[in-house]
Amino acid sequence: KTASVMVWAGVSATGRTLLIFVEKGAKINTEFHLEEVLKKELKGKGNWTSQQDGAPSHKSKKVQRWCRQNLLDFIYANEWLANSPDLNVMDYSVWAILEEKACAKRHSTQPMTINPMDICQMGPPDGRFCGFKVMYTYNKETLQCDEFWFPGCTTADTNANLFIDMQSCEKLAEMCRRCKFLNVKALFYYNYYSI
Incomplete structure (x- = not known):
């Protein structure tokens, strides 16, 4: 057994x-x-x-x-x-x-x-997850984009706050720094x- x-x-x-x-x-x-x-x-x-x-x-x-x-x-x-x-x-x-x-x-x-x-x-x-991929998310507290490791089971277009590259995340971050309206947890x- x-x-x-x-x-x-x-x-x-x-x-x-x-x-x-x-x-x-x-x-x-x-x-x-x-x-x-x-x-x-x-x-x-x-x-x-x-x-x-x-x-x-x-x-x-x-x-x-x-x-x-x-x-x-x-x-x-x-x-x-x-x-x-x-x-x-x-x-x-x-x-x-x-x-x-x-x-x-x-x-x-x-x-x-x-x-x-x-x-x-x-x-x-180094503590990162095996099988996960680098993605980026907008941090509403720091008004910056953060890199994190995410499981490879989704794409950026399935979540408005997930981005496959830093440049796309920065576009949202810049808009939010101006407007400060995004409330993401x-x-x-x-x-x-x-x-």
Whole structure:
């Protein structure tokens, strides 16, 4: 029998969270998701719009209420676009990268000891994501364009604030410096995955 493990992670244009390893046998229900993830990892952190998928533990009334009361901004379960690759980077890109890294070598049968650094380094030593590409985004706080690494599952024309080159981003930045009307937040997406 091959070993398996469940992890939780979150990503945004500005980086990623640490992996949270879910203990074998844990049930991912409303209470677990709220107590072990949301309250510990997200409360009071980040200036982003939080997004999670439609899993029962994510869309429960209790979790939705907690998110509304404790996160700066989040996308309600009934507004989530489940089949949008550019809004679901975890499902359409990150988990595949994680699984490829974790399954590059065969692991022993249960019980399995896990060293997070051995099982998943999602990028080269400089910390950038493997399989991601350089894109640019307008930063409304600095009024500048920032380079970041983005999964290769979208193009600049699918998001008004993503650009494939600095020159295109600078055009928007210059317009916004003059008008100061653009209000863009980072989208923070998180989810569980079992490998």
